[in-house]
Amino acid sequence: MDDGRLTVSGLSKQYRGVTAVDDLSFEVEAGRVTGFLGPNGAGKTTTLRMLLNLITPTRGTALVGGRRYADLAEPTRIVGAVLEASSAHRGRTGRNHLRAGCIASGLPFSRADEVLEQVGLTPAADRTFKGYSLGMRQRLGIATAMLGDPQVLVLDEPANGLDPVGIRWMREFLRDLAAQGRTVLVSSHLLSEMQALADDVVIVAAGRLVRQGSVTDVVSSLSRDDRVIVETPEPERLLAALSEDAVVTAERSPGGLLISGASAVQVGRAALRAGVLLHQLRSDQPDLEDVFLELTHDKAGIR
Amino acid sequence: MNNLVRAELFKLRTTSTWWVFTLATALSTAVVLVIDCVQAHSLFKTFPEYLALESHGNAADIPPQFLARIQADWQAGHGVLGQAASIYTAGQLIGVLLACLLGVVLVTSEYHHQTATTTFLLTPRRASVVGAKLITAVIVAGLFWLLSTLLSLITGAVFLASEGYGTQLGHWDVVRAVLLNLAVYAVWAVFGIGLGALIRHQLAATVTVTVLYLAGTAASSIFELINTYVIQQDWVLSAEVVIPSVASAVMTSPLKTFTESPPEWVGAVVLTAYGVIASLVGTTILRRRDIA
Numbered sequence: 101m102d103d104g105r106l107t108v109s110g111l112s113k114q115y116r117g118v119t120a121v122d123d124l125s126f127e128v129e130a131g132r133v134t135g136f137l138g139p140n141g142a143g144k145t146t147t148l149r150m151l152l153n154l155i156t157p158t159r160g161t162a163l164v165g166g167r168r169y170a171d172l173a174e175p176t177r178i179v180g181a182v183l184e185a186s187s188a189h190r191g192r193t194g195r196n197h198l199r200a201g202c203i204a205s206g207l208p209f210s211r212a213d214e215v216l217e218q219v220g221l222t223p224a225a226d227r228t229f230k231g232y233s234l235g236m237r238q239r240l241g242i243a244t245a246m247l248g249d250p251q252v253l254v255l256d257e258p259a260n261g262l263d264p265v266g267i268r269w270m271r272e273f274l275r276d277l278a279a280q281g282r283t284v285l286v287s288s289h290l291l292s293e294m295q296a297l298a299d300d301v302v303i304v305a306a307g308r309l310v311r312q313g314s315v316t317d318v319v320s321s322l323s324r325d326d327r328v329i330v331e332t333p334e335p336e337r338l339l340a341a342l343s344e345d346a347v348v349t350a351e352r353s354p355g356g357l358l359i360s361g362a363s364a365v366q367v368g369r370a371a372l373r374a375g376v377l378l379h380q381l382r383s384d385q386p387d388l389e390d391v392f393l394e395l396t397h398d399k400a401g402i403r
Numbered sequence: 404m405n406n407l408v409r410a411e412l413f414k415l416r417t418t419s420t421w422w423v424f425t426l427a428t429a430l431s432t433a434v435v436l437v438i439d440c441v442q443a444h445s446l447f448k449t450f451p452e453y454l455a456l457e458s459h460g461n462a463a464d465i466p467p468q469f470l471a472r473i474q475a476d477w478q479a480g481h482g483v484l485g486q487a488a489s490i491y492t493a494g495q496l497i498g499v500l501l502a503c504l505l506g507v508v509l510v511t512s513e514y515h516h517q518t519a520t521t522t523f524l525l526t527p528r529r530a531s532v533v534g535a536k537l538i539t540a541v542i543v544a545g546l547f548w549l550l551s552t553l554l555s556l557i558t559g560a561v562f563l564a565s566e567g568y569g570t571q572l573g574h575w576d577v578v579r580a581v582l583l584n585l586a587v588y589a590v591w592a593v594f595g596i597g598l599g600a601l602i603r604h605q606l607a608a609t610v611t612v613t614v615l616y617l618a619g620t621a622a623s624s625i626f627e628l629i630n631t632y633v634i635q636q637d638w639v640l641s642a643e644v645v646i647p648s649v650a651s652a653v654m655t656s657p658l659k660t661f662t663e664s665p666p667e668w669v670g671a672v673v674l675t676a677y678g679v680i681a682s683l684v685g686t687t688i689l690r691r692r693d694i695a
Contacts, residue, residue: 145695152524154520154524154693156691172527175524175526176525179524184520187520189516191418199413199417201410201521203406203413205406
């Protein structure tokens with residue numbers, strides 16, 4: 101499935117004095133869902149638009165299966181993209197919007213009906229776009245992207261405006277596509293959603309690559325072996341026993357007492373030694389959100 | 404390219420755009436036809452009758468200078484060939500403005516409704532998209548011309564026959580005016596594509612086109628001022644043909660549209676030059692511009 105690999109190398113975009121994307125390089129593999137994460141203004145949308153030939157890069161390349169998007173003979177059969185929820189004429193029906201796409205890409209009208217069915221929009225197919233809810237607009241966007249049954253799917257903030265049912269639907273839809281061997285690149289800042297959806301992540305901030313890898317690797321890279329959550333009826337005695345062999349600080353957290361500066365092994369040993377009763381003892385494992393905030397905290401903000 | 408043109412035509416057909424433009428074309432042609440026929444009806448009279456009609460029966464009180472001027476007007480308009488050509492191309496006055504606006508809408512609606520993203524994703528070769536839009540604009544402008552011409556032919560033939568002149572359609576000058584009018588429509592539509600690319604804001608582009616078109620009349624008085632105060636030579640007045648709407652009239656009229664008007668081919672050259680420049684500018688802009 102070499103066709104579906106996305107390769108971004110040395111990609112930069114400068115607008116009058118502002119560097120939106122700065123020497124960005126990463127790869128996206130087929131058969132996996134890749135989350136493209138970054139704070140607002142990190143250059144995610146600009147990067148995706150450069151990949152799709154909508155914005156001309158100042159430097160560098162973004163390739164689909166080794167070729168520029170503009171050089172693809174039948175782009176709709178290779179790449180489908182959902183970039184903004186409101187990109188259809190207000191006075192045109194959903195079905196006609198898709199049919200126009202069929203004509204332009206040399207596909208039969210039956211494809212319009214198939215993708216409508218695929219995204220569950222058939223009941224609203226003959227209503228005009230202005231009457232669509234945000235969720236329906238997202239679905240129409242995905243339907244448009246699926247017209248050519250593409251190898252690669254690129255989505256910019258697709259969960260925006262979706263209700264919980266819609267988000268669950270989207271997650272399963274994208275996971276299915278990846279399971280079929282397709283490439284799925286999804287930008288988002290909904291980190292819990294990304295943790296549930298993505299296999300790999302590419303994290304950018306201030307236009308630069310911060311971290312790339314599988315979700316598991318990236319999360320475990322923020323090792324927190326020295327943070328432990330305990331529940332005990334005698335916190336003072338436990339802390340006193342701990343302070344004999346480590347310098348620790350403690351604070352109340354929703355899960356229990358959060359102790360920093362000692363491992364779970366050390367806390368367990370100290371509790372045994374002092375004869376303190378423990379109801380719960382576990383390492384404080386970071387999630388994607390913790391990692392993201394840790395990696396991007398000094399690079400976010402308005403530039 | 405064939406698919407892209409079909410897609411553009413389909414896009415036009417599936418919104419309210421086509422019938423708004425069709426209705427406007429039919430209505431404006433009808434209004435101009437009535438005016439032209441009424442005018443022709445009085446100009447076809449003998450001069451004393453015409454004078455009596457124009458002066459509401461007070462012909463005796465008109466000073467000689469004015470009388471000479473009225474007579475010149477009558478002489479210019481009395482010829483049946485000129486009147487036939489002008490009636491058969493009656494739709495041009497507003498019709499070419501509509502053709503131009505159609506070109507504007509073909510481009511600006513992509514930005515207005517943010518469909519440019521979808522369009523250029525489906526077809527990343529942007530020059531093809533612009534080419535398809537140019538062809539579509541010309542095809543649809545041709546349909547507007549057809550509608551307007553059919554209305555004019557029916558009304559004009561009936562009117563001219565009732566005045567006792569027959570249809571005048573046997574004269575090549577008249578037929579040529581009708582056919583050249585098609586070319587005028589096409590050039591204005593192409594012109595609209597270029598302007599839409601230049602001014603992508605739909606309302607701003609629409610207003611600009613309308614004002615520019617209507618300002619044609621005001622611009623001709625500028626040429627007269629230059630002729631009176633700066634360069635007192637006739638070619639200054641002839642140079643009025645650089646105004647696109649004047650060029651259109653010069654191109655389709657078998658007679659002189661104004662005293663110093665240059666020959667028809669000059670109008671054709673001016674208008675074609677505008678069309679070529681507009682399509683080059685439009686293509687260049689749309690190919691380079693980032694879609695953000």
